[in-house]
Amino acid sequence: MQFEDVLNKRYSVRKFDGRKVEKEKIDAILNAARMAPTAKNNQPQRIFVLESGDALEKFKKSTIYHFNAPLAFLICYDNTLSWTRPFDGKDCGQVDAAIITTYMMLEATAQGLGTTWVGYLDPEVVRETFSLPENLMPVVFLPAGYPAADCVPSERHALRKQLADTVTVLQKISALSGDFYFFWHISLAIFLD
Numbered sequence: 700m701q702f703e704d705v706l707n708k709r710y711s712v713r714k715f716d717g718r719k720v721e722k723e724k725i726d727a728i729l730n731a732a733r734m735a736p737t738a739k740n741n742q743p744q745r746i747f748v749l750e751s752g753d754a755l756e757k758f759k760k761s762t763i764y765h766f767n768a769p770l771a772f773l774i775c776y777d778n779t780l781s782w783t784r785p786f787d788g789k790d791c792g793q794v795d796a797a798i799i800t801t802y803m804m805l806e807a808t809a810q811g812l813g814t815t816w817v818g819y820l821d822p823e824v825v826r827e828t829f830s831l832p833e834n835l836m837p838v839v840f841l842p843a844g845y846p847a848a849d850c851v852p853s854e855r856h857a858l859r860k861q862l863a864d865t866v867t868v869l870q871k872i873s874a875l876s877g878d879f880y881f882f883w884h885i886s887l888a889i890f891l892d
């Protein structure tokens with residue numbers, strides 16, 4: 700599948716047909732996570748594969764957004780490994796986990812699977828349910844599986860803002876008296892002109 704097709708095909712799948720996901724597909728998703736960039740390449744991710752009956756029970760106990768998926772991943776990061784930005788002390792583990800999860804979602808799509816990013820979790824509940832040590836920070840559940848035949852994107856999926864609402868093109872113009880910066884909100888049509 701071409702990358703553009705993956706981007707266009709992905710949407711949050713919240714209804715699964717219950718078919719078991721093949722090991723090769725799970726491995727491909729985990730390998731995509733492995734290829735994702737992380738701050739300083741510290742690779743602080745710790746990913747749990749929730750497939751057994753017991754693990755899926757725990758998953759269902761941890762969030763209402765489990766969609767009865769036949770498979771889920773719990774993406775955490777180890778805060779003793781993640782990079783901290785020196786200027787303000789920001790721990791970049793959340794950012795790393797977000798990039799990793801995005802890679803996993805896109806690979807899942809390429810494999811003909813559906814996923815939904817589930818951020819609706821109480822980290823303390825997840826920590827207790829999965830007996831996570833103090834240094835592992837849970838960030839996201841990623842339920843995954845084959846989309847049900849009647850699964851369709853939610854109405855929200857199509858609500859994409861125009862580029863002009865989210866993109867600013869900075870243009871630097873040199874002049875005799877100094878440099879001036881122009882900030883333009885610009886539409887894609889103009890951008891491509």
Ligand SMILES: Cc1cc2nc3c(=O)[nH]c(=O)nc-3n(C[C@H](O)[C@H](O)[C@H](O)COP(=O)(O)O)c2cc1C
Binds near residue numbers: 815819
């Ligand atoms: C940080 C984050 C948290 C999210 N948490 C949830 C969630 O807890 N439950 C859920 O059903 N969807 C969740 N979503 C999915 C978004 O609602 C969804 O991606 C968005 O509405 C766009 O729809 P689409 O994914 O179909 O394009 C989350 C997405 C992100 C990026």
